[in-house]
Amino acid sequence: MMQFLDDFRNGDLVRKVIARIQKTVTQNWVIMEICGGQTHALMQYGLDQILPPEIELVHGPGCPVCVTSLELIDKAHAIASQPGVIFTTFGDMLRVPGSQMDLYAIRARGGDVRIVYSPLDAVRIAQQNPDREVVFFAIGFETTAPANVMSVLQAQALKLTNYSVLVSQVRVPPAIRSILGAPGNRVRGFLAAGHVCAVMGYWEYLPIAAEFKTPIVVTGFEPLDLVQGILLTAQQLEHRQHEVQNAYRRTVTQEGNQTAQEMIERVYQPCDRKWRGIGTIPMSGWRLREEFEQFNAEQRFHTEHIQTHESEICIAGKILQGLHKPPDCPAFGKECTPQYPLGATMVSSEGACAAYYRYWKQDDENG
Numbered sequence: 277m278m279q280f281l282d283d284f285r286n287g288d289l290v291r292k293v294i295a296r297i298q299k300t301v302t303q304n305w306v307i308m309e310i311c312g313g314q315t316h317a318l319m320q321y322g323l324d325q326i327l328p329p330e331i332e333l334v335h336g337p338g339c340p341v342c343v344t345s346l347e348l349i350d351k352a353h354a355i356a357s358q359p360g361v362i363f364t365t366f367g368d369m370l371r372v373p374g375s376q377m378d379l380y381a382i383r384a385r386g387g388d389v390r391i392v393y394s395p396l397d398a399v400r401i402a403q404q405n406p407d408r409e410v411v412f413f414a415i416g417f418e419t420t421a422p423a424n425v426m427s428v429l430q431a432q433a434l435k436l437t438n439y440s441v442l443v444s445q446v447r448v449p450p451a452i453r454s455i456l457g458a459p460g461n462r463v464r465g466f467l468a469a470g471h472v473c474a475v476m477g478y479w480e481y482l483p484i485a486a487e488f489k490t491p492i493v494v495t496g497f498e499p500l501d502l503v504q505g506i507l508l509t510a511q512q513l514e515h516r517q518h519e520v521q522n523a524y525r526r527t528v529t530q531e532g533n534q535t536a537q538e539m540i541e542r543v544y545q546p547c548d549r550k551w552r553g554i555g556t557i558p559m560s561g562w563r564l565r566e567e568f569e570q571f572n573a574e575q576r577f578h579t580e581h582i583q584t585h586e587s588e589i590c591i592a593g594k595i596l597q598g599l600h601k602p603p604d605c606p607a608f609g610k611e612c613t614p615q616y617p618l619g620a621t622m623v624s625s626e627g628a629c630a631a632y633y634r635y636w637k638q639d640d641e642n643g
């Protein structure tokens with residue numbers, strides 16, 4: 277029975293599991309870790325370098341900052357530039373490049389852009405500034421949805437008329453479905469993200485695994501969690517199985533957090549959502565239900581006439597679909613660095629390009 281974080285980072289245990297993966301695999305398999313947090317952990321601990329060569333890991337689209345569409349980033353910039361607005365956001369979003377600039381540039385020009393650690397902080401700012409419009413940039417996957425909808429419910433309970441949310445909420449299962457159904461897909465198994473499943477459970481993954489005959493294993497973020505997830509995926513692939521397995525039982529159940537799901541359902545409804553660099557994925561997002569439309573920043577600020585311009589060099593969309601890796605990009609580490617990012621995947625603490633920039637050594641790829 278493992279109790280402490282150190283147990284999940286124990287090098288001897290990790291090497292034992294890697295040895296079992298080595299014994300298990302008889303052919304090449306491409307496995308995608310969905311979440312940017314998993315990507316960073318894999319790179320940080322060098323796990324990708326000590327796996328048997330038969331296992332190729334590709335990095336999925338589970339970085340909320342990276343997949344927020346350029347249109348919404350530009351809308352955020354248009355709203356944040358308006359006088360009288362206090363624009364609140366998580367810190368990662370400040371350096372994400374839009375078509376023209378980023379939120380730091382807007383702040384430098386006098387815009388009131390504030391970093392918050394929770395949308396409830398934004399509600400408090402709205403209470404404290406009744407003569408100002410306060411907007412929260414509600415980005416994220418299923419993990420951020422409960423707090424985001426809670427802020428709307430709280431603003432409603434407080435009868436705030438100066439609080440609104442710019443919603444860019446995305447969901448993992450439709451993204452997995454889109455990757456598996458894309459022409460040229462090479463992914464044969466998935467490591468699903470434990471924190472997403474802690475909220476939503478993994479019941480939504482069961483029909484996807486069955487339909488696409490693809491194993492999906494829910495993992496945590498520690499080295500032992502990840503290699504165990506890879507072992508279970510490899511075992512299924514070798515035995516031609518396609519189950520959903522839970523390798524993160526200390527946190528995840530099949531049903532997930534029912535209270536959080538009910539709260540999300542009350543405020544949000546599913547919608548098509550555009551993912552940056554990927555395009556529109558049907559029913560892959562949430563938006564506010566009609567009865568909460570007064571909290572919709574897009575309606576309040578009339579931002580329909582946005583003209584976007586994406587960097588022509590950036591291949592982040594292909595990286596997020598597992599078709600390329602960051603070093604394949606000609607700008608990686610040259611024109612594009614965390615200090616001067618061309619794409620969102622180089623900005624975010626969960627972005628694949630940022631993970632490679634921080635942890636990857638060129639010699640690693642060359643053996």
Ligand code: SF4
Nearest residue numbers: 590591605612619629
């Ligand atoms: S290195 Fe920069 S330009 Fe290249 S894909 Fe990553 S974010 Fe885009």
